[in-house]
Amino acid sequence: MSFARPKTVIEENDTVILYLTVQSLHAIDVLPYIKNKKDELIENVFQTSYGALKVKELIGVKYGSKVQLSKGWAYVLQPTPELWTQTLPHRTQIIYTPDISMILFQLEVKPGSVVVESGTGSGSLSHSFLRAVKPLGHLHTFDFHEQRCDIAREEFKSHGLADFVTVYHRDVCERGFTEELNGKVDAVFLDLPAPHLAIPHALKALKHSGGRFCSFSPCIEQVQRSCEALEQNGFVEIQTMEILQVEEYVKTKVINVLDLEFLKTKKPEDVDAKDLKTTKEQKKYVTTQVPYTMPGHTGYLTFATIPPLFAR
Numbered sequence: 060m061s062f063a064r065p066k067t068v069i070e071e072n073d074t075v076i077l078y079l080t081v082q083s084l085h086a087i088d089v090l091p092y093i094k095n096k097k098d099e100l101i102e103n104v105f106q107t108s109y110g111a112l113k114v115k116e117l118i119g120v121k122y123g124s125k126v127q128l129s130k131g132w133a134y135v136l137q138p139t140p141e142l143w144t145q146t147l148p149h150r151t152q153i154i155y156t157p158d159i160s161m162i163l164f165q166l167e168v169k170p171g172s173v174v175v176e177s178g179t180g181s182g183s184l185s186h187s188f189l190r191a192v193k194p195l196g197h198l199h200t201f202d203f204h205e206q207r208c209d210i211a212r213e214e215f216k217s218h219g220l221a222d223f224v225t226v227y228h229r230d231v232c233e234r235g236f237t238e239e240l241n242g243k244v245d246a247v248f249l250d251l252p253a254p255h256l257a258i259p260h261a262l263k264a265l266k267h268s269g270g271r272f273c274s275f276s277p278c279i280e281q282v283q284r285s286c287e288a289l290e291q292n293g294f295v296e297i298q299t300m301e302i303l304q305v306e307e308y309v310k311t312k313v314i315n316v317l318d319l320e321f322l323k324t325k326k327p328e329d330v331d332a333k334d335l336k337t338t339k340e341q342k343k344y345v346t347t348q349v350p351y352t353m354p355g356h357t358g359y360l361t362f363a364t365i366p367p368l369f370a371r
């Protein structure tokens with residue numbers, strides 16, 4: 060239940076994030092006992108690269124605390140959608156935080172918004188939508204893979220989010236987003252192999268007062284087909300972008316100080332860069348450096364607006 064609201068103390072059945080290092084985080088369900096392969100109830104001991112943790116010892120511990128492992132220590136954090144995206148069990152490809160932040164911003168998702176999403180997949184993006192629309196809004200999430208729907212429904216329930224989300228087992232390209240949602244939705248998000256087939260259904264779901272649309276596609280051919288379908292269905296402000304995250308490394312550089320006395324003897328127009336001289340004095344600067352390599356392409360985000368009905 061630890062996703063639903065801020066909490067101080069860990070309780071049984073919470074999901075917690077065990078933070079070992081910035082690259083090593085694990086989501087753990089706080090269950091004192093679990094079943095082994097022989098269906099016997101055994102003590103829940105979580106193994107990490109810094110040794111074992113008896114999960115029942117987390118009950119009553121404050122979120123943010125440092126906890127002892129058998130060969131080191133870790134921090135226990137309350138889960139956020141960002142930490143969940145880093146630690147969730149992958150059932151599909153997922154959408155990551157840099158794309159998610161742009162999706163929420165561009166779709167203007169806020170408390171009270173009604174959002175349609177397909178496919179649900181592993182529920183990575185769903186958790187961010189849910190934090191944004193709570194407590195008055197609702198997420199309607201669709202997937203044609205029945206088992207993924209069942210697991211997502213269970214996950215939302217165990218995270219205390221069931222009141223704010225409905226999971227539908229449905230092929231949205233063939234059957235759309237259900238009659239009841241027609242004209243009721245503020246924003247539609249698609250992460251599908253053939254999003255263009257669902258765009259006419261998105262149009263039906265969006266409010267008559269207008270709304271926003273986004274589709275995530277790894278391939279440019281899908282983007283082309285989506286843009287054509289958006290135009291044919293009356294969408295405007297069609298824009299495709301790619302979010303590339305650049306991490307700047309902070310480092311100290313030592314630089315030789317320029318010989319300014321030498322420059323005084325020359326007219327500025329006579330100074331050639333190769334004539335510049337340095338003194339023996341050195342100065343240290345804290346500066347940043349861009350990485351030599353960068354995470355590559357994840358996907359294209361295509362956004363569009365449907366204007367109010369009277370303006371279409």
Ligand SMILES: C[S@@+](CC[C@H](N)C(=O)[O-])C[C@H]1O[C@@H](n2cnc3c(N)ncnc32)[C@H](O)[C@@H]1O
Pocket residue numbers: 151152153154177178179180181182183184185201202203204207229230231232233250251252253
């Ligand atoms: C890449 S995953 C979505 C991942 C999700 N955005 C996340 O962040 O976890 C795509 C999902 O779309 C579902 N899907 C594909 N075509 C569909 C369709 N026509 N109707 C409903 N779901 C569909 C797949 O079953 C899959 O679970």
